[in-house]
Amino acid sequence: MSDIYRRCGCRRDDGRLYGPLPDRATAAQKATACPILQRDPKHGTWGFAVSGGTHAGSGKRIQVRRMGFATKREAQLERARTVDQVASGGFRGDRKITIGEYLPSWLERRVRDGLRPSTERMYRRYIEQDIVPSIGRIKLAELRRFHVDRFIQDLTGAGRGATTVRRIHASLSSALTAAERLSLVDTNVASKIALPSTGKKKTRIWEPETVREFLDFASTWRLAPVFELAVFTGLRRGELAGLRWVDVDFTRRELTVRQQRVQVGREVIEGAVKTDSGQDRRVSIGGEAVGALVAWKLGQDAEREAWGDVYRGDGYVFTYEDGRPLRPNHISRTFDTIVERSGLPRMSFHDLRHEHASLLLSGGVDIAVVSKRLGHSTIAVTSDLYSHLLTDANRAAADAAESILxxxxxxxxxxxxxxxxxxxxxxxxxxxxxxxxxx
Structure with missing residues (x-):
């Protein structure tokens, strides 16, 4: 059957539209077409139908149909251009798919590619609660920068924080970048959008004397070794919760960070650490950290004996009394309680990671070593986070250079x-x- 045809808006006696009349119609096709089309070459308009690939979400074949051409020649030329776009990869896919239909399929693909559960949860929340209700009905191919700009302005006007707005925008932009790569859109229209500014968050850290005061106050708490290790290694909360005894080498006095346990809602998920550079990194530990781990192991052995057969030991370092691995949120809540009762300046548990970096840099440790211990993706990340501490290090370096002479x-x-x-x-x-x- 020819894919070039004419069609009109005439209806049969039962109210249904007549069928199209292909350029080289069979007797059966003529029987379903409008009788006027067959005797009047100026009646109706020309159109065509070609295959346009597959649907981005369902994988079903897409049939591209175009109507409204005044002549057969115009329809043939446009058909040739469409076929050429499909063959060269320049055809913009299914132009009927909406933002609301595309985003779930994009997210599922990201999940299959190994997206972290915590990031998936964040993306899904932004998609379902923010993006789709606002611009979900707009067709993907018809989304424009003014749509995205108005969406961002509406979020800001509704009182959403600058950081949250930026994260929502980043989620949408990531999805549109993938759509551009798949030739579903011409360009990522979420780029070059004005976003609300976020003031640089000042890192809160204690003075060394305050750190010692905290550790002394926390020493009577069961989780004291967790906080000591956080101060002396800079491990993230999830990395501490995921640490196993097989990752502790007392002879070499070092830890190997192989996995982390992160909390997503009420569920705790174990997986790779946050950055590739932080995966399987080795972190040396000093005498005080070794002592804290030894004391914890002795206490854990005593708990194992006391609980007997019901003890659930899976090899994790930091556990509850019955051997179950600590939930990450339990670590943070306990830390907050100790800080509040101690009367010390408020800090979050994650700030102990910054505290570790501060102690190292103040002690003259090279920033490359600090970055390696923290598992940052690049030294630039470390430098950006702790630039205020590097000023003091620069001053100390200047004094050190003069002291050599x-x-x-x-x-x-x-x-x-x-x-x-x-x-x-x-x-x-x-x-x-x-x-x-x-x-």
Whole structure:
């Protein structure tokens, strides 16, 4: 059957539309077409139908139909252009699919590709509660920057925080980038959108004396070793919760960070650590951290013996009394309680990670080593987070460079001062000679 045809808006006696009349129609096709089409070449308009690939979500074949051409020649030319776009990969897929239909299929693909459960939960919440209710009915191919801009403005006007608005925008932009890569849209229209500014969050850290005061106050609590290890290693909460005894090497005095346990709602999920560079990283530990782990292991062994057969030991380092691994939220809640009762300045558990970085940088440890211990993706991330601490390190470096040289002799110092007095407020003779200013 020819895919070039004519069609009109005439209806049969039963109210149904007549069928199309293909360019090379069979007797059966003529029987269902409008009788006027068959005798009047100017009646109706021309159109075509070609295959346009498969649906982005369902995988079903897409049939591209175009109508409204005044002549057969116009329909043939447009058909040829469409076929060429499909063959070259430039055809913009199913132009009927809406944002609301596309986003779930995009998210499912991300999940299959290994998207972290916590990130999936965040994306799904933003899609279902924010994006789809606002712009879900708009066709993907018809979404424009003014749609996205108005959506962002509406979120801000509704009182949503700048950080949340940016995350919602990032979710939509990621989906549209994938649509552009799949040739479903011409470009990512979420790019170049004005977003609300977020003030740089100041990292809160305690002075070293306050850290020691906290550790002393927390020493009577069962989870004290968890907090000691957080201060002395900078491990994330999920990494501490996922630490196993097989990852602890007392001989080498180091930990290997192989997995993390993150809390998504009420569910705790174990998986790879946050960054590729942080995966399987080795973190050396000092004597105090080793002592804390040894004390914890002795206590855990005693609990195992006390609980007997009902003890649930799976090899995790930090567990409840019955051997179950600690839930990440339990660690944070216990920390908050201790801080509140101690009367110390408020901090979150995650701030202990910043505390570790601060202690290292203040002690003159190279930023590359700090970045490696923390498992940051790049040194630039570490530098951006702790730039205020690097200022002090720079000052200390300047003093250290001068301290290497032997002190000036008294004779030289007196001569220099006398020369400067003779020259008045201008440059010294040594400086003039060096710069060429004495010529």
């Amino acid at each position: 032997p002190p000036r002799s008294r004779t030289h110092s007196a001569h220099t001062m006398a020369s400067n007095e003779n020259k008045g407020p201008g440059l010294s003779s040594e400086t003039l000679a060096t710069t060429g200013g004495g010529e």
